[in-house]
Amino acid sequence: MPRTLLALLAVAPLAIAQTTTAVTVTNANMVYRQGPLPIATSNSFPFADLRNAGAASTDLLWSLWWYYRIAGDSMEFSLRNDSAPNAPTRTVSGSVITTTWPNVAGRGLFAATLVETLVSTGVDRGYVQAQLTLTNLTTSPLAIDVFSLSDLEAGGSSVGYATNVVYGGLRSQYAEQQGSSGPGIEYYCPAADAVQVSVYQPSTPGMVPYVLTNTTVDNLTGWNGSFGPGDHNGAFQWTRTIAPSGSESFTAYSAITTQRPSQTLYGTAGAGATGLPVIATNERAILDPTVVEPRSYDVSLGNALANSIALLASSTASANILLPELHAYVDPATVVTFAAIIDGTGAASWSIVLPPNPALVGVSLYHQCFALDAASPGGLVSWTVGLQQVIGSW
Numbered sequence: 001m002p003r004t005l006l007a008l009l010a011v012a013p014l015a016i017a018q019t020t021t022a023v024t025v026t027n028a029n030m031v032y033r034q035g036p037l038p039i040a041t042s043n044s045f046p047f048a049d050l051r052n053a054g055a056a057s058t059d060l061l062w063s064l065w066w067y068y069r070i071a072g073d074s075m076e077f078s079l080r081n082d083s084a085p086n087a088p089t090r091t092v093s094g095s096v097i098t099t100t101w102p103n104v105a106g107r108g109l110f111a112a113t114l115v116e117t118l119v120s121t122g123v124d125r126g127y128v129q130a131q132l133t134l135t136n137l138t139t140s141p142l143a144i145d146v147f148s149l150s151d152l153e154a155g156g157s158s159v160g161y162a163t164n165v166v167y168g169g170l171r172s173q174y175a176e177q178q179g180s181s182g183p184g185i186e187y188y189c190p191a192a193d194a195v196q197v198s199v200y201q202p203s204t205p206g207m208v209p210y211v212l213t214n215t216t217v218d219n220l221t222g223w224n225g226s227f228g229p230g231d232h233n234g235a236f237q238w239t240r241t242i243a244p245s246g247s248e249s250f251t252a253y254s255a256i257t258t259q260r261p262s263q264t265l266y267g268t269a270g271a272g273a274t275g276l277p278v279i280a281t282n283e284r285a286i287l288d289p290t291v292v293e294p295r296s297y298d299v300s301l302g303n304a305l306a307n308s309i310a311l312l313a314s315s316t317a318s319a320n321i322l323l324p325e326l327h328a329y330v331d332p333a334t335v336v337t338f339a340a341i342i343d344g345t346g347a348a349s350w351s352i353v354l355p356p357n358p359a360l361v362g363v364s365l366y367h368q369c370f371a372l373d374a375a376s377p378g379g380l381v382s383w384t385v386g387l388q389q390v391i392g393s394w
Contacts, residue, residue, distance in 0.1 A: 006392040010192055019081050019099070022047075028120035029373040030256075031055050032128045034064075034097055037081035037088065041214050045078055045149055050122050052256040058160075060185040062151035064254050065224040066132050067212045068085065070109060071143035075215045080115070083251030103137065110142060110242070111135045121289050126181070127394050129290070131245060135251075136242040144242060147220070149235045150187045151369040155180065157220065165382035169283050170195050171297065173234045177261060181394060184260050186394065188253040190292055191237035196220035198343070200231040209234035217226035225282025234344075253288065253394075261286045261319065261392030265385050267320070268330040272373030272382030274346055276285060279369045280304040285391045291356045301342070304371035310348045310354055311370045311381075312338045318366045318386060325378020329386030330366045361393040 024033040031054060035046030050061035067168045079101065082088060086106040090099040102111040113133045120126040136142040150220040153161045155177035163178040170192055176184030201207040211218035212235065220237045242248050261284035269276040281299035301310050317331035340348040348369075354360065376382040 008171070014311055015186040018092065019056055023090065023097055025092060025095045025097055025116075025118050025374075026095070026134070027118045028127065029039050029123055030120045030126035030164050031057075032116070032118040034116060037079050037090075040081055040083045042080060043075075043078050043310060043324040045209065045213070046256055047161050048254075050127060050128060050185070050254055050256065052258065058156045059181065060153050060156070061254055061330060062153050062157050064128070064130060064150050064252065065070055066114065066130075067147040067149060068104075069145045069147075069217065070257075073217070075217060076212045077105065078213075079104065079112060101274050102390070108137060110137055110144070121350050121394050122258070124267035125256050125258040125394055126315055127253050127288070127290075128253045130254070131249045133247055134242060135247040136245055139244045141244060144240055145219070146238045146240065147212055147235055147251050148189050148250065149233070150191075150252070151209075151233050152185045152187055154184045157184060161231045162373040163229045164232065165226070166197060166232055167282050167284055168197070168234075169297070170193075170287070171284060171295070173197055173236075174257065174284075174286070175228070175232070176257070178229045181260075182307050183258040184361065186257055186286065187234055188255065188273040188288065190251055191238070191306055192238040193239050194220040194334055195222060195235070197223040197227050197232055197234040198370045199227075200233050211235075211361075224296050227393055252293070255288060257392055263387060263389040265387055267368075268319075268327060269385050270327055270377050270381075270383045272371060273305050273375035274303050277304040277369060277382050277384045279367060279387050281387070281389075285354060285365060285389040286350070287356060287358070287361060287391060287393045289356075289394060291354070291359070294353045294355060296351050296353045298351055299345065299351045299367050299369075299387070301340075301369040301371065301384065302347050304342050304346045304348065304369075305373040305375075306342060306344050306346045308342045308372045310340050310342050310372075312340070312350045312367060313370065314338070314352070314365060316327075316363060317364060318364075318388065323378075325376075326381065327363060327383060329368045348389050358393070363389065366391045
């Protein structure tokens with residue numbers, strides 16, 4: 001037998017065997033472990049661990065995995081340990097885990113490669129990037145829904161999860177331990193189309209992860225942008241069509257945020273015709289060091305005079321200007337304003353884009369909304385309290 005073939009046969013069993021055992025990678029302070037692939041007949045998901053201060057530090061992650069559904073399928077399917085001749089392989093090189101499915105589930109529809117890369121961004125923080133690339137093996141367009149599932153455990157998976165509070169939306173979903181200065185953990189899936197966050201009840205219909213592990217078709221149903229305190233699961237969904245013989249990539253990040261974002265309301269609102277207007281945002285201001293795309297989030301106005309005009313005033317400095325007809329809580333000398341039409345429900349919103357500039361980490365942003373309203377104290381505008389946001393990072 002040729003020596004090259006002997007060498008390949010010697011390596012292949014080792015690579016395949018790694019799909020049935022947990023694998024661990026490290027990068028400076030960071031440690032990431034991915035569990036064995038689900039068996040070929042299972043629709044479960046493997047466990048995953050993420051630690052920010054070595055192997056003995058607190059584990060902030062319980063799972064991070066992928067599901068899919070081809071158009072016409074009767075349910076969602078986990079990426080799993082398919083049987084030969086379509087068995088996946090897994091290799092570890094430095095801080096990178098690569099898992100390759102040559103023909104997912106032997107269906108002849110698509111191949112998949114999952115590259116999980118662990119990165120340290122400081123002595124007590126970092127992230128794992130999980131990039132799933134699907135390649136259409138057919139000569140027809142492939143309509144597919146892809147799902148990323150996570151279970152975040154800020155504060156630890158044995159005790160701290162009970163005090164987790166989660167904020168987010170389509171762009172990101174992250175948890176931080178309530179009432180603690182300990183690290184939080186973010187789950188970030190750029191360009192996703194849908195999201196769901198729910199209490200961790202794996203056998204309850206409608207809850208994550210049940211919606212992905214059961215035997216019916218499910219789409220993620222969204223959420224109100226906040227959860228907790230309590231134990232939760234989150235998932236994101238992409239709906240795509242992959243061109244014949246083409247490929248498309250999907251990316252999920254699980255990142256430890258010791259530079260924690262925060263936000264605080266301050267001041268006193270001024271009522272209009274509908275009462276006190278409300279300023280809000282579910283997503284916190286957070287930067288990541290990947291520079292994949294500028295991070296953004298929405299600041300919203302609610303309970304304002306319908307079909308009127310609103311202004312968002314934003315600055316890097318606060319103020320406390322108290323006049324009978326107006327209270328201003330952002331610095332007028334440095335303010336930037338944005339106008340919007342208030343809809344029929346009394347709501348308006350603005351998207352705030354954060355440039356990927358590390359110098360912004362720790363900087364405070366201050367926001368306040370005003371609405372034209374003749375029923376206000378001065379007969380001109382009603383106003384919200386101020387909203388202070390401290391920019392965090394991985």
